[in-house]
Amino acid sequence: MQDFGAAFRLAGHLLVSGDPDLLEIVARSLAVSLGAVLVACLIGLPLGALIGFLRFPGRRAIVVFLNALMGLPPVVIGLLVYMMLSRAGPLGPLGLLYTPTAMVIAQAVLVTPLVAALARQTVETLAAEYDEYFQSLAVPWHAALGALLWDGRSALVTVALAGFGRAIAEVGAVIIVGGNIDHLTRVMTTAIALETSKGDLALALALGMVLILLSVGVNAAVMGVRSRAVEAGHG
Amino acid sequence: MLNRRTFVGLATAVALTASSLLAAANDAKSILLQSTTSTANSGLFDYLLPLFTEKTGIRVDVVAVGTGQAIKNAENGDGDVLFVHAKADEEAFVAAGHGVKRFDVMYNDFVVVGPKADPAGVAGGRDAAAALKAIADVEAPFASRGDDSGTYKAELKLWQKAKVDVKAASGGWYRETGSGMGQTLNVAAGMGAYALTDRATWAAFENKGDLAVLVEGDTALFNQYGVILVNPEKHPTVKADLGQTFVDWLVSKEGQAAIAGFTIGGEQLFYPNATPSGS
Numbered sequence: 333m334q335d336f337g338a339a340f341r342l343a344g345h346l347l348v349s350g351d352p353d354l355l356e357i358v359a360r361s362l363a364v365s366l367g368a369v370l371v372a373c374l375i376g377l378p379l380g381a382l383i384g385f386l387r388f389p390g391r392r393a394i395v396v397f398l399n400a401l402m403g404l405p406p407v408v409i410g411l412l413v414y415m416m417l418s419r420a421g422p423l424g425p426l427g428l429l430y431t432p433t434a435m436v437i438a439q440a441v442l443v444t445p446l447v448a449a450l451a452r453q454t455v456e457t458l459a460a461e462y463d464e465y466f467q468s469l470a471v472p473w474h475a476a477l478g479a480l481l482w483d484g485r486s487a488l489v490t491v492a493l494a495g496f497g498r499a500i501a502e503v504g505a506v507i508i509v510g511g512n513i514d515h516l517t518r519v520m521t522t523a524i525a526l527e528t529s530k531g532d533l534a535l536a537l538a539l540g541m542v543l544i545l546l547s548v549g550v551n552a553a554v555m556g557v558r559s560r561a562v563e564a565g566h567g
Numbered sequence: 568m569l570n571r572r573t574f575v576g577l578a579t580a581v582a583l584t585a586s587s588l589l590a591a592a593n594d595a596k597s598i599l600l601q602s603t604t605s606t607a608n609s610g611l612f613d614y615l616l617p618l619f620t621e622k623t624g625i626r627v628d629v630v631a632v633g634t635g636q637a638i639k640n641a642e643n644g645d646g647d648v649l650f651v652h653a654k655a656d657e658e659a660f661v662a663a664g665h666g667v668k669r670f671d672v673m674y675n676d677f678v679v680v681g682p683k684a685d686p687a688g689v690a691g692g693r694d695a696a697a698a699l700k701a702i703a704d705v706e707a708p709f710a711s712r713g714d715d716s717g718t719y720k721a722e723l724k725l726w727q728k729a730k731v732d733v734k735a736a737s738g739g740w741y742r743e744t745g746s747g748m749g750q751t752l753n754v755a756a757g758m759g760a761y762a763l764t765d766r767a768t769w770a771a772f773e774n775k776g777d778l779a780v781l782v783e784g785d786t787a788l789f790n791q792y793g794v795i796l797v798n799p800e801k802h803p804t805v806k807a808d809l810g811q812t813f814v815d816w817l818v819s820k821e822g823q824a825a826i827a828g829f830t831i832g833g834e835q836l837f838y839p840n841a842t843p844s845g846s
Contacts, residue, residue, distance in 0.1 A: 419644030419804055427804065429645050430599060430630065511630035529749030530608050531756075531774030 339537035346538060347545075354539075358546060361519040364432055364506070365499040366550075368439030369447075372495050376444045377488060380451030381481050385459050385473070395452065401445030406438075407504030413438040414508050430511040435519070438505040443495040450491040454484045489558050493551055500547055520546070597626040598809045601638075601646035603717060604747045606792070607631035609767035609836060614829045619816055625809050633747065635715025641665060641795075644802030647810035649795045650817075652765075653717035657793045665802075666795035670818050673826050673837040674791045677721055678769060679782035680752070681707075681761035689761075695785040696728040703731040706740040708760035710751050713743025717790075722763045725787060752778070765790055767836040792837070794818070817841070 346354050383394060415421050417429040417437070428434045458480050466476045481488065503521035510517030512526060520543045527536035606612055607629055616627045630640065634651040641649040642665050649666060651657060660666045679689065679698050686707045689698035702709055711733070712719035726733050733741045742760065744751045748768045755762040756776035764772075769780070796814050799807040816822045823839035830836065 418640075419802060421643075424644070430628070511628075513628045513630060516628050526608075528753065529604065529747050531749055531753060531772040533774055 335534045335537060338534035339541065342534055342538035343541040346542060354542065356515065357518055357520055357523055358542065360432065360517075361500060361521075361543075361546065362550070364435045364519060365439060365496055367436040368443055368499045369492055369496045371436065371440040372443040372447045372499075373492050375440075376447030376495075377451045377481060377491075378477070379444075380448035380453075381455040381477055383448070384452040384455035385477055385480060395449075398445055398449045398452065402449050404442065404445065405504060406442055406502040407508070409442045410438055410505035410508035413441060413505065417509065429509060430513060430517060432510070432517055434509040435506045435517060438509045439499040439502065442502060442505055443499050446498055447491055447495045450494060451484075451488060454487045454491065455480050458484050486558065486562070489554060493554055496550060497547065500543070500550075595626055596624055596809060597628055598647040598806050598813055599645070600627050600629045600648050600650055600813070601641045602629055602631055602650040603634050603637060603652060604631050604749065605652070605718070605765045605768045606650065608749055609771040610831065611767065611826075611829050611837060615822075615825055618825050619813065619822070622821075623812055623816070625812060627813065633712070633714050633716035634718075634720075641797050644797065644804060647797055647806045648813055649797060650792065651717060652790055652792045653720050654791050654793060656717075656720075657795060661795060664800075665798055667798050669793050669795045670814060670841060672792045672794050672817050672841055673823075673839045674789060675766050675837050676783065676790050677718065677763050677788040678766050678780045679761060679763055680755065680769060680778045681781045682759040682777050683779050684759070684777075685781060687761070690779075690781040692782045693784045695725050695763075695782055695787050698782040699725055700729040700731060702761050703729065703733075703736070703740075706736070708740050708742060708758055709733075710755040710758070710760040710762045711741060711743045712748065712751050713745045714747075716748070718748060718763060718765055721788075721790065725763070728787065767831075770831045770834060770836055791840075 380398075383391065383398065413434065414429065416423045417426070417434050418424055419427075419429070428437070462476070462480065465471075471479070501521065503525050506517070506519055507522045507525060510519070510522065512518050512522040518526075520539060524536050524539045524543070527533075527539060602612070608631065612627075612629055616629070620626055630637070630646065632640070634653045634656065637646075637649060637651050638653075638656055638660055640646055642660070642663075649657070649660065650672070657666070657669050661669050677695075679695060681687070681689065681702075687698070687702040687705045689701050692698050699709075711722060723733075737743055742754070742758075744754050748764055749772060751762055752764060752768070752772050753774055754760065756774055756778050759777060761781075762778075766783075794814050794817050796807065796810045797805045799805040817826075818841035823841055826837050826839045827835065
């Protein structure tokens with residue numbers, strides 16, 4: 333398999349030459365997946381925290397259900413979102429199918445349960461520690477929730493990164509709702525699938541390497557921000 | 568509080584970047600074309616569509632899937648124009664009121680590819696059904712699309728003609744990949760299997776490995792492409808004017824000449840055969 337060496341050289345060449353098509357696809361991948369993670373966090377973090385913090389009947393069942401949703405296959409989510417957004421579907425009039433927005437929606441649906449389930453775990457552990465303190469000061473529930481989310485931020489950033497990892501790596505959902513349209517909805521993973529289907533394995537693998545670098549870059553950037561934030565917090 | 572501000576700032580930056588990039592899905596004159604992998608992956612569209620866009624200013628966004636899926640998407644109203652290769656299904660699509668009118672655009676042919684060692688001894692033959700029968704007789708591995716594509720439908724017709732019950736052999740020597748043409752060729756290359764492919768995808772395919780064209784030239788391997796404007800009366804969101812412009816251009820003298828001008832390695836891959844009246 334001489335494809336490995338060729339892939340390395342090609343990946344290097346693509347990065348060094350700043351291929352405009354590649355940059356466009358990289359930017360779109362980032363925009364879609366970061367957008368989806370943002371939406372997922374806005375919904376999933378408070379939702380997960382509520383489930384982790386409050387005590388109510390049926391809570392255990394909800395936790396099991398939420399954890400199970402983490403394993404939903406992207407292709408099923410893609411299909412569901414396709415059926416919702418198709419012109420023949422209930423949300424058809426919005427005309428969102430085959431747009432980057434549709435891809436954000438699909439990935440947000442994919443990632444929200446993951447974010448909520450992991451946030452639930454984090455907040456639940458923290459809430460047990462803080463329980464006495466909240467009770468003695470009679471802290472109202474919404475203030476307590478805010479404090480828990482804020483004090484758990486370091487772990488919750490990791491939760492968001494896990495969500496980002498799932499979003500940026502998936503191909504099943506975005507290829508159905510985005511359609512892999514050149515210069516419109518093509519992202520890294522759908523481009524890799526396309527080049528594989530063309531039999532250009534070296535280029536496909538090179539794109540895969542770029543995707544890994546991208547993921548490393550995002551994680552490193554977030555870690556950098558986090559450690560600086562922690563330092564500032566102590567200083 | 569610096570760190571809270573950092574967090575909010577980061578989130579805002581992400582939101583702004585995302586929304587600005589996503590909003591770039593521009594509202595220029597464009598149509599959505601539901602088509603097949605063979606026309607996109609062969610490079611035909613990369614060559615053909617810019618010529619059309621240059622002339623008319625209409626951008627063509629292509630969703631390249633199997634013919635069955637493309638037709639289904641168009642039936643849902645998710646596309647302005649359908650450009651596929653399964654004539655009977657296309658005619659049914661028009662008859663059901665989903666399409667305005669079907670036009671022949673171009674043709675090429677299917678070929679049987681297989682390992683150079685050729686365990687079934689079909690190389691050089693012209694009779695596709697006889698070749699498939701020979702492959703079935705020695706139970707040599709055959710990689711099939713196994714999806715709802717035009718190529719798969721053509722393949723099933725050939726098996727029928729060869730009087731071979733492939734369903735019984737599925738999972739044995741007959742392997743249904745359930746995926747696109749390129750993926751199926753990757754599988755065939757990987758396991759040294761025979762496969763039926765359209766000539767265009769084959770010519771542009773870069774992972775041929777040990778595979779070669781073994782059988783070609785049978786009239787049963789004829790592969791006709793047709794174009795249909797999705798019916799705006801049934802699907803009001805269809806951009807009828809822009810879509811019709813594209814259909815008209817494809818079957819026009821100019822469009823037909825452009826199709827004939829597309830080659831890979833000096834080989835012409837699609838042969839224009841539009842008749843102005845359509846069917």
